[in-house]
Amino acid sequence: MSLGTWTLKRPAPPEVLRVPVYGDAPFYQEVKVLPGQAVSFGMKLAEPRGAMGVPVYCPANGTVNGIIKTRTVSGENVFAVEIQVDRKNAGAFLASGESSDWADISAERLRAQIKEKGVLLCGRQLRPLAGYLEKGTFHAKTLIINACESEPYVTAGEVLLLAHPLEIIKGVEILRRAAGLEKALIAVGANAEQAVEVLKSKIYFLKWNHIEVRAFPARYPQDDPAVLLPLVDPFFSDIEPRVLHDWPLPDIATVYAAYEAIVFGKPFFERAVTITGECVVQPQNVWLPFGIGTMDALKACKGVLREPGRMLAGGPMRGIAIQNMEQPVSAMTDALIALPKEWTAESAEADCIRCGECAEVCPVDLSPALIAAASKRQDWAGARELNAQQCLGCGNCAYVCPSHLPLVDLIQKGF
Amino acid sequence: MQPTIAFNQGAAPHLKNEISFVSMLARQLGALLILLLASFWMQGLAGLLLFAVVLVTAFAGEIILRFLGFSAVPKWDLALIHQTVLLALFVPALTSPALIAASTFAMTFFYRASGGRGAYVLQPVCLALAFLSVLGVTPAYALQGMTMIPSAILFALWAALRFPRTRVEAERFICVLILAVLLTLLHGMPMGPAFLWAAAAGEILFDYALAPLSSAARMGYRVFVLILFALFLAAARAEEALLFTGLTAGFIGAWIEKRNLNGRVYGKA
Ligand code: SF4
Ligand code: SF4
Numbered sequence: 001m002s003l004g005t006w007t008l009k010r011p012a013p014p015e016v017l018r019v020p021v022y023g024d025a026p027f028y029q030e031v032k033v034l035p036g037q038a039v040s041f042g043m044k045l046a047e048p049r050g051a052m053g054v055p056v057y058c059p060a061n062g063t064v065n066g067i068i069k070t071r072t073v074s075g076e077n078v079f080a081v082e083i084q085v086d087r088k089n090a091g092a093f094l095a096s097g098e099s100s101d102w103a104d105i106s107a108e109r110l111r112a113q114i115k116e117k118g119v120l121l122c123g124r125q126l127r128p129l130a131g132y133l134e135k136g137t138f139h140a141k142t143l144i145i146n147a148c149e150s151e152p153y154v155t156a157g158e159v160l161l162l163a164h165p166l167e168i169i170k171g172v173e174i175l176r177r178a179a180g181l182e183k184a185l186i187a188v189g190a191n192a193e194q195a196v197e198v199l200k201s202k203i204y205f206l207k208w209n210h211i212e213v214r215a216f217p218a219r220y221p222q223d224d225p226a227v228l229l230p231l232v233d234p235f236f237s238d239i240e241p242r243v244l245h246d247w248p249l250p251d252i253a254t255v256y257a258a259y260e261a262i263v264f265g266k267p268f269f270e271r272a273v274t275i276t277g278e279c280v281v282q283p284q285n286v287w288l289p290f291g292i293g294t295m296d297a298l299k300a301c302k303g304v305l306r307e308p309g310r311m312l313a314g315g316p317m318r319g320i321a322i323q324n325m326e327q328p329v330s331a332m333t334d335a336l337i338a339l340p341k342e343w344t345a346e347s348a349e350a351d352c353i354r355c356g357e358c359a360e361v362c363p364v365d366l367s368p369a370l371i372a373a374a375s376k377r378q379d380w381a382g383a384r385e386l387n388a389q390q391c392l393g394c395g396n397c398a399y400v401c402p403s404h405l406p407l408v409d410l411i412q413k414g415f
Numbered sequence: 416m417q418p419t420i421a422f423n424q425g426a427a428p429h430l431k432n433e434i435s436f437v438s439m440l441a442r443q444l445g446a447l448l449i450l451l452l453a454s455f456w457m458q459g460l461a462g463l464l465l466f467a468v469v470l471v472t473a474f475a476g477e478i479i480l481r482f483l484g485f486s487a488v489p490k491w492d493l494a495l496i497h498q499t500v501l502l503a504l505f506v507p508a509l510t511s512p513a514l515i516a517a518s519t520f521a522m523t524f525f526y527r528a529s530g531g532r533g534a535y536v537l538q539p540v541c542l543a544l545a546f547l548s549v550l551g552v553t554p555a556y557a558l559q560g561m562t563m564i565p566s567a568i569l570f571a572l573w574a575a576l577r578f579p580r581t582r583v584e585a586e587r588f589i590c591v592l593i594l595a596v597l598l599t600l601l602h603g604m605p606m607g608p609a610f611l612w613a614a615a616a617g618e619i620l621f622d623y624a625l626a627p628l629s630s631a632a633r634m635g636y637r638v639f640v641l642i643l644f645a646l647f648l649a650a651a652r653a654e655e656a657l658l659f660t661g662l663t664a665g666f667i668g669a670w671i672e673k674r675n676l677n678g679r680v681y682g683k684a
Contacts, residue, residue, distance in 0.1 A: 152430075310429050312429055316427075316428060316429045316430040317427060317428045317429075317430065318427050318428070319427060319429060320427070321426075321429065339429060339430070342431075343430060343431050344429060344430075344431055345428060345429055345430060345431045345432070346431070393427075395427050395428035398427075398428050399428045399430065399432050400432060401432070402432075404432075406426060408426065408427060408428070409426050
């Protein structure tokens with residue numbers, strides 16, 4: 001699979017955008033626009049309420065159709081502002097010259113600006129980046145950046161790294177300062193050798209020795225903090241996998257968004273997304289505005305060659321099957337994948353043959369076969385006894401199971 | 416073209432795996448056939464009789480497991496055939512049918528009760544024995560030349576490579592160490608270090624040289640180990656050691672499984 005070019009394109013403006021208002025509106029955000037109101041590019045659609053809120057910005061000129069309740073492709077139930085886009089004059093962000101005075105700004109002001117621009121900590125759960133930088137848990141005064149690619153097929157982070165290494169390093173430095181930490185560590189998958197080399201050379205050039213780049217074994221799910229953090233520091237080995245699993249770590253999309261917010265004052269309204277899969281005509285990484293539907297996003301890659309067997313948001317191991325092509329892309333979406341039918345898992349379930357393969361591939365040493373059996377018997381106490389609650393949901397067990405048992409489903413029922 | 420997406424259902428993982436139930440079973444049965452032919456070739460009808468004993472005791476073990484409520488599988492299924500294949504791995508040296516029945520029963524019990532994970536512990540033991548069998552027909556004598564020093568170096572290397580990884584690895588390491596001590600007590604000095612040497616070599620080979628290979632290559636490797644086992648059966652001269660080792664490892668494997676292999680146990684000893 002190609003990484004596409006390092007210059008990320010943007011799709012043509014879609015007819016309609018359904019911009020998610022994150023969190024559980026109206027508790028965290030207050031929508032500020034009304035149906036029928038004309039909105040312009042970069043305008044605030046919603047204002048934050050309390051520490052958990054961030055402003056939401058408009059990605060295009062147009063008119064508000066209404067406030068709807070929807071589900072994003074990545075599975076979040078949100079309110080969204082539906083905008084009829086003025087396709088002839090959709091607007092675009094024009095970065096004026098780079099401002100370098102961030103080096104003199106205090107940590108509080110950096111965080112305030114990051115919050116003002118609506119930057120979210122992208123990952124498993126979205127949360128305001130500024131809040132994380134202020135109150136996050138940091139070990140050994142080090143900011144850890146998770147630059148490991150999340151899944152097979154997904155290359156958005158790596159391509160962003162290769163296309164903008166200097167910007168990423170500066171973004172890391174901005175986050176480090178905003179969090180008031182001494183050091184930063186960029187954890188990269190060992191398979192991204194080129195990215196590691198480029199980052200190291202840029203750090204050498206900038207003489208920022210407090211930023212370290214380290215390559216970690218590229219073995220799925222390397223991006224999961226429960227797998228990554230114990231490799232970063234043995235301190236984490238004694239913490240339960242499930243706790244580490246939800247440990248917030250900024251990824252490359254977050255770092256780049258923070259860089260743009262501080263240096264160019266750019267609001268957070270788009271992110272780099274991998275659009276790929278054997279059915280896509282031109283697989284590549286593109287910038288997608290939040291709220292764009294899958295069908296419109298696919299047009300950036302010239303559509304599909306043939307009907308996919310499954311259309312996914314996220315990677316093939318943990319991604320979510322998209323139910324409807326109008327569901328909006330969110331800040332959580334790192335990939336849209338059109339898998340052909342012949343590569344799609346079918347549920348032709350057989351009996352467990354005790355091969356032990358599932359236990360062998362489990363990154364947290366569970367016995368998936370036993371937990372699944374307990375779950376089938378509805379023996380929830382038994383499943384908990386077997387530590388079902390530590391499951392990371394990585395899907396390794398179900399992927400290797402020769403009997404095609406829906407192990408992840410069964411295990412997750414068990415806790 | 417734009418997709419119509421009238422299709423989209425299904426839980427993660429979405430990617431089809433290449434291992435099928437039938438192919439897995441066929442590969443294992445193929446391996447079993449080699450073993451069966453080897454015993455027939457060496458033992459004639461007695462070899463086949465022993466195989467029948469294995470089969471019957473496997474069923475008996477299964478029935479008792481179900482009776483005690485330990486069996487994870489709610490109905491009779493192909494798992495049993497598969498399990499028999501795996502048990503064939505542990506058929507000790509061809510001595511008396513009574514001993515085989517006893518050991519097979521023990522294996523059935525522990526292996527089934529441990530949800531497959533017992534094999535993970537047994538694997539280095541089987542590997543060690545297979546290596547010993549290749550290195551010399553009778554391990555205790557042929558390995559005289561292997562003194563403590565290379566054994567100690569290799570074992571230390573293995574320990575250094577593996578010990579910190581997880582609690583599971585640590586316990587497995589201890590399990591092999593206990594076996595080595597017991598083997599030394601039973602069979603004299605060269606046996607323990609030789610066992611450690613072989614276990615370390617097998618482990619290093621499996622984890623560091625073969626692990627990155629495709630599943631087919633790894634399966635090929637397992638078949639190779641089975642062939643070694645068949646050769647070992649042909650030698651049939653370290654019976655007690657093999658039987659004892661198999662039983663102890665099965666027991667320790669099941670015990671570890673029950674105690675700790677259900678996920679890393681954090682903060683609870
Ligand atoms: S999904 Fe399966 S392999 Fe992954 S952590 Fe859970 S039990 Fe282990
Ligand atoms: S991989 Fe599937 S068949 Fe094999 S032990 Fe696990 S659940 Fe059973």
